[in-house]
Amino acid sequence: MAEQAVDVLLLSVGADLPYFCGYEAMPLERLTMLVVSRDGDARLVVPRLEAPRVVERPSVFDVVSWDETDDPIELARSLIGSVTTAAIGDHTWAGFLVDLMKVLPAVEFRRASELTSPLRSVKDAAEVESLRAAAAAADRVAADLQAGGIELVGRTEAQVSAELGRRLLAEGHQRVNFAIVAAGDNAASPHHEPGERVIQPGEVVLCDFGGTMMDADGVGYCSDITRCVHVGEPPADLADAYDVLFEAQAAQVAAAVVGQACQEVDRVGRAMIAEAGFGGNFIHRTGHGIGTEAHEDPYIVEGNCLELRPGHAFSIEPGIYLPGRWGLRLEDIVVANADGPDNLTDSDHRLAVIDA
Ligand code: ZN
Ligand code: ZN
Ligand code: ZN
Numbered sequence: 001m002a003e004q005a006v007d008v009l010l011l012s013v014g015a016d017l018p019y020f021c022g023y024e025a026m027p028l029e030r031l032t033m034l035v036v037s038r039d040g041d042a043r044l045v046v047p048r049l050e051a052p053r054v055v056e057r058p059s060v061f062d063v064v065s066w067d068e069t070d071d072p073i074e075l076a077r078s079l080i081g082s083v084t085t086a087a088i089g090d091h092t093w094a095g096f097l098v099d100l101m102k103v104l105p106a107v108e109f110r111r112a113s114e115l116t117s118p119l120r121s122v123k124d125a126a127e128v129e130s131l132r133a134a135a136a137a138a139d140r141v142a143a144d145l146q147a148g149g150i151e152l153v154g155r156t157e158a159q160v161s162a163e164l165g166r167r168l169l170a171e172g173h174q175r176v177n178f179a180i181v182a183a184g185d186n187a188a189s190p191h192h193e194p195g196e197r198v199i200q201p202g203e204v205v206l207c208d209f210g211g212t213m214m215d216a217d218g219v220g221y222c223s224d225i226t227r228c229v230h231v232g233e234p235p236a237d238l239a240d241a242y243d244v245l246f247e248a249q250a251a252q253v254a255a256a257v258v259g260q261a262c263q264e265v266d267r268v269g270r271a272m273i274a275e276a277g278f279g280g281n282f283i284h285r286t287g288h289g290i291g292t293e294a295h296e297d298p299y300i301v302e303g304n305c306l307e308l309r310p311g312h313a314f315s316i317e318p319g320i321y322l323p324g325r326w327g328l329r330l331e332d333i334v335v336a337n338a339d340g341p342d343n344l345t346d347s348d349h350r351l352a353v354i355d356a
Contacts, residue, residue: 001036001038001087001115002038004087004114004115005085006038006085006086006087006110006115007037007038007084007085007086008035008036008037008038008080008081008083008085008087009034009035009036009086009087009112009115010033010034010036010076010080010087010088010089010092010100011033011034011088011089011092011112011116012025012031012032012033012034012089012091012096013025013026013027013032013089013091013092013093014089014090014091014092015091015120015291015292015293015296016089016090016091016112016113016116016120017032017034017089018219018220018292019120019219019292020034020116021034021042021044021057021060021061022055022057022060022217022218022219023044023046023053023054023055025046026050029095030047030050030072031047031066031072031073031076031096032044032045032047032050033045033076033092033096034061035076035079035080037081042060042061042062043061043062043063043064043079044061044062044063044064045064045065045066045072045075045076045079046063046065046066047065047066047068047072048065048066048067048068049068051063064079073096073099073100074103076100077100080104080107083104084106084107084108085107085108085110086100086104086107086109086110087109087110087111087112087114087115088100088109088110088111088112089112089116090111090112090113097109113297117296117297118297120291120296120297121289121296121297121298121312121313122309122310122311122312123291123311123312123313123335124311126215127221127291127311127313128311128335128342130213130215130219130221131221131222131223131290131291131313131333131335131344132344133172133213133221134173134210134211134212134213134221134223135223135225135333135344135345136344137168137171137172137173137213137223138168138173138209138210138211138223138224138225138345139225139344139345139346139347140171140347141164141167141168141225142207142225142345143347143348144167145207145352146227146229146348146352146354147352148354148355150163150164150167151163152199152205152229152231152354153199153231153356154198154199155199156194156195156196156197156198156199157181157182157183157186157192157194157195157196157197157199158181158194158195158196160181160194160199160205160207161179161180161181161194161209162179164179164181164207164209165179165209168209168210168211168223169211172213173211173212173213173223174211174212174213174214174220175211175212175220176209176211177210177211177212177222177224177294178208178209178210178294179194179207179209180192180193180206180208180209181194181205181206181207182194182205182206182207182327183197183199183200183204183206184197184200184203184204184326185323185324185325185326186327187204187205187206187228187326187327187328188321188322188323188324188325188326188327189327190283190284190319190321190327190329192206199231200231201231201356202231202232202356203230203231203326204228204229204230204231204234204238204326204327204328204351205228205229205230205231206228206327206328206329207226207227207228207229208224208226208329209224209225210222210223210224210225210294211223212294219292220292221292222290222291222292222293222294223333224290224294224315224331224333225331225332225333225345225347226317226329226330227330227331227347227348227352228242228328228330228351228352229351229352229353229354230351230352230353230354231354231355231356232353232354232355232356233353234351234353238326238328239351241276241278241322241328242328242350242351244272244278244320245273245318245319245320245328245329245330246330246349246350246351247272248269248272248273248318249269249316249317249318249332249349250349251268251269251272252265252266252268252269252286252316252318253316253332253334253341253343254341255268256300256314256316256334256336256341257308257336257340257341258307258308258309258310258336258337258338259307259308260307260308260336261304261305261306261307261308262298262299262300262301262304262305262306262307262308263300263301263302263303263304263305265286265287265300265308265316266285266286266287266300266301266302267302269286269316269318270282270286270302273318273320281320281321281322282318282319282320283319283321284319285299285300285301285302286300286301286318287299287300287314287315287316287317287331288300288314288315289312289313289314290313290314290315290333291313298312298314299314300314300315300316308336309336310336310337310338311335311336311337312335312336313333313334313335313336314333314334314336315331315332315333315334316331316332317329317330317331317332328351330349331345332344332345332349333345
């Protein structure tokens, strides 16, 4: 905070708060806010009825609860005191920020992520192990899917999505964050909402799923994996496109070494996909950081010159999408470390073909 000339850090709903103090605020209209002054004094403003949920850590923060008829903005203002610059959590509700700006008209507000992202994005050894455990659980579900252990033909995308979710929980996740199941031409939409489409023989089925798994301290770390399955032998053009994707994704994983700029990792695979004639069909960035949030820094995208450091954890997930026909994506979670890229997911990277 001193380096960045921030006088006070304000954390409300979102992933910063549990990361720094172990308490996750309910995403509700009552204000929860950790007020951290530059000298290290930290006070957690919390609604009285939610105070029993707080695991007290007196060495880290004090609890200041407010009653239903109190004015929590006024309470926060009094704790903030007279400051010039405040960093406020990016996911804080706009309503609270607007109200704080009204009572603190001279204060400059900045995004807390300027402070918190560099800390959160570099994982320590224990965090890497938490990510590894979550990735391994999702990987087991993926391996089962690829082996034909999850019925596809004749079921709706929504039914398969629900089963993927149940299996994530059975493998040790506490929360399912998403389970995209996209069949046939629906797979050309990267964030397709699984629906009533019944999966048919001859279709590709793209499955992208992940959840949150609690570690020993009760802090949740996320998984995220994408694998494609083809029902029956794939047509040659789809199989060829998959080979391009497979090679591009492997090259990007290999390029994710310490010191490499994030945008270079993106470029490596994008160039290979473009070279094969699919330049216009890879319509998103290569990947996103992952940790206590499913998407966080660092983003593997053109324009991000950040150089990978040991402990950066992120997805590598290029895709090729042909509107009206099909879509393909292949996603792993990778940690940059001194010995090279550590790929946390190792279920088969080839296009799985299951009996029609
Ligand atoms: Zn996505
Ligand atoms: Zn994913
Ligand atoms: Zn992802």
